[in-house]
Amino acid sequence: MTKMDTQPEAPAADQERIREARWTPARLWRKGRYAVITIINLMVFFTIWELWARDLIPFLPDLHVLVFPTFSETMETFKIGWFGGGNLEGFNNKMLADFVIARNFWETLKVYSVSMLVSIGLGIPIGLLMGGSKWADAILSPYVWTLSSLPRIAIYPILVMIIGIGGSFKMLGLTFEDPIQYWIVILTAIFPVIINTWAGVKTTDQSLINAAKVFGANRKQLYRKVVLPFTLPFVVTGVQLSLSRGLIGVVLAEFLTGAVKLGGVGWLIFRSANAFNAPLTYASLMSLAIFALVLVQGTRAMEAKIAPWRQVTKA
Amino acid sequence: MVERAGNISEQSTAGKNVTTQNSNPLIVTEGMTCGYELERERKLLTALVDISLTVHEGEFMVLVGPSGCGKTTFINVIAGLLKPWKGTATFDGKPIEGTGADRSMVFQDYAILPWRTVEQNVALPFELRDLNVSKEEARQRARTVIQNVGLDGFEQSFPHELSGGMKQRVGIARAMVTQPRVLLADEPFGALDAMTREVLQRQLETLVMDSKQTVIFITHSIDEAISLGDRIAVISHLPGRIREIVDVDMPRPRLAEGEITSHPRYGELREHLWDLVKDEALGARSEPE
Numbered sequence: 346m347t348k349m350d351t352q353p354e355a356p357a358a359d360q361e362r363i364r365e366a367r368w369t370p371a372r373l374w375r376k377g378r379y380a381v382i383t384i385i386n387l388m389v390f391f392t393i394w395e396l397w398a399r400d401l402i403p404f405l406p407d408l409h410v411l412v413f414p415t416f417s418e419t420m421e422t423f424k425i426g427w428f429g430g431g432n433l434e435g436f437n438n439k440m441l442a443d444f445v446i447a448r449n450f451w452e453t454l455k456v457y458s459v460s461m462l463v464s465i466g467l468g469i470p471i472g473l474l475m476g477g478s479k480w481a482d483a484i485l486s487p488y489v490w491t492l493s494s495l496p497r498i499a500i501y502p503i504l505v506m507i508i509g510i511g512g513s514f515k516m517l518g519l520t521f522e523d524p525i526q527y528w529i530v531i532l533t534a535i536f537p538v539i540i541n542t543w544a545g546v547k548t549t550d551q552s553l554i555n556a557a558k559v560f561g562a563n564r565k566q567l568y569r570k571v572v573l574p575f576t577l578p579f580v581v582t583g584v585q586l587s588l589s590r591g592l593i594g595v596v597l598a599e600f601l602t603g604a605v606k607l608g609g610v611g612w613l614i615f616r617s618a619n620a621f622n623a624p625l626t627y628a629s630l631m632s633l634a635i636f637a638l639v640l641v642q643g644t645r646a647m648e649a650k651i652a653p654w655r656q657v658t659k660a
Numbered sequence: 661m662v663e664r665a666g667n668i669s670e671q672s673t674a675g676k677n678v679t680t681q682n683s684n685p686l687i688v689t690e691g692m693t694c695g696y697e698l699e700r701e702r703k704l705l706t707a708l709v710d711i712s713l714t715v716h717e718g719e720f721m722v723l724v725g726p727s728g729c730g731k732t733t734f735i736n737v738i739a740g741l742l743k744p745w746k747g748t749a750t751f752d753g754k755p756i757e758g759t760g761a762d763r764s765m766v767f768q769d770y771a772i773l774p775w776r777t778v779e780q781n782v783a784l785p786f787e788l789r790d791l792n793v794s795k796e797e798a799r800q801r802a803r804t805v806i807q808n809v810g811l812d813g814f815e816q817s818f819p820h821e822l823s824g825g826m827k828q829r830v831g832i833a834r835a836m837v838t839q840p841r842v843l844l845a846d847e848p849f850g851a852l853d854a855m856t857r858e859v860l861q862r863q864l865e866t867l868v869m870d871s872k873q874t875v876i877f878i879t880h881s882i883d884e885a886i887s888l889g890d891r892i893a894v895i896s897h898l899p900g901r902i903r904e905i906v907d908v909d910m911p912r913p914r915l916a917e918g919e920i921t922s923h924p925r926y927g928e929l930r931e932h933l934w935d936l937v938k939d940e941a942l943g944a945r946s947e948p949e
Contacts, residue, residue: 552769556767558741559739559741559763560789560834561761561789566788570784570788574773654775654819654820
């Protein structure tokens with residue numbers, strides 16, 4: 346083979362074509378304006394909240410302070426709930442204590458992270474198995490599809506009958522309190538992982554498979570070098586979905602059984618709202634929102650890192 | 661066509677580069693009938709009927725025909741991806757059973773792995789088959805082919821950063837890196853714009869003339885067939901049969917110097933080929949999808 350003569354797509358050795366862009370104020374504004382807008386937007390939102398709660402905006406309905414606390418009081422509660430150091434004398438509520446949100450959040454995090462690890466750790470292999478083997482697919486798919494379409498909370502009574510509320514479960518030298526909570530989270534979170542992984546395997550580009558075969562791939566290589574990398578971004582999407590499903594699951598689990606032993610953020614929200622402790626409800630909810638936001642944005646960044654070629658096709 | 665056959669063998673014995681009718685038959689199919697299963701409709705579709713074709717060592721064989729006539733099925737059989745239903749397909753005297761390092765393929769949709777760099781894509785055949793090539797040598801050979809197809813400087817780029825023409829260069833480099841005995845090309849330039857296609861055609865011709873590469877090339881462009889082929893097998897539609905095998909008795913290089921279309925034989929060949937596919941092409945259009 347000789348060297349092909351022309352190179353139409355190769356970049357010209359032309360220094361003038363690519364130059365550093367300078368940071369002018371106009372450019373800075375163009376790049377940063379959305380961040381600025383977001384900050385102003387949030388400031389306006391919280392200001393309206395504060396004014397509204399103090400009944401200073403005449404055309405908005407007056408909501409009782411028992412159900413609609415001010416922003417400042419919520420933030421104060423948030424601070425005490427997370428970092429302690431509160432002077433609780435001025436507060437007319439008995440539930441608020443130093444670190445109350447942090448403590449409950451820790452309980453939530455334990456149940457959530459363990460259940461998510463189980464969901465992902467089991468969901469991926471099950472999805473791969475179903476995608477790769479027609480037998481496994483035929484045997485497992487009725488259960489997987491039924492359970493994934495069923496509103497998962499409908500099987501809660503069965504779980505209560507079988508597992509019961511409270512109790513504990515020992516494994517690997519660790520004790521898991523109130524195992525029904527783990528079951529609820531796993532059952533809400535595992536199916537997006539299974540189904541997305543399965544879909545990734547099933548939709549692997551036939552021409553990529555043919556190419557790998559032509560160049561000599563055996564079955565094992567076909568999976569390792571083509572099917573798995575192709576499936577990876579699907580798995581990430583599945584994990585993303587299942588992280589937010591799992592969050593629903595864990596809050597739900599705490600609504601139902603949190604009072605028994607563990608508490609948790611979900612329980613704190615539920616309990617404080619029942620006690621008309623509005624600042625604590627709002628502060629707990631805010632904590633949960635921040636956690637969910639960080640989680641989802643984090644996995645989105647992970648997705649962009651793992652499969653840059655998909656970002657381009659999406660754009 | 662037949663009366664010119666004498667001319668051709670004269671030319672080839674004189675050491676010219678036109679056809680290679682006298683060299684060894686490398687790929688032989690006899691009475692080959694093949695098709696594939698339409699899984700959703702649960703029907704077996706016969707794509708090719710009774711194909712007897714011989715491709716010689718060093719020959720550039722072009723298959724031309726309307727879309728859906730089974731050209732790809734033929735190339736898939738030669739590649740070892742499909743088994744013929746009836747008849748035989750042999751490579752170097754042995755029946756084709758599965759894929760082999762001696763046959764490489766270039767795909768219409770490139771089929772390069774998006775998560776691998778250009779260099780990793782080109783080196784893939786060495787990873788998949790044990791060809792007694794050390795890691796270092798594989799890398800070296802990949803780099804050389806990448807240079808040969810004009811992609812030097814893009815070794816570490818990912819496919820999504822490349823244009824269509826560059827992606828197909830990766831596809832060609834990957835097919836050539838193991839120095840296969842046959843290069844199978846399934847409409848490799850079909851998805852490219854006209855200018856890029858012309859550049860790549862010229863480069864392919866140079867490549868093939870230098871290395872005496874055996875090629876089976878699928879296209880539905882008559883011009884491309886005449887520009888590149890030593891022989892052109894015209895395939896008819898539904899099911900695919902060989903209508904005629906046409907010798908392209910024109911000297912090489914055809915594309916590198918001057919305008920091939922001004923050659924007097926070009927017009928005659930083009931007209932003849934168009935006559936052969938015209939009814940098919942026009943008929944195929946009126947058929948329901």
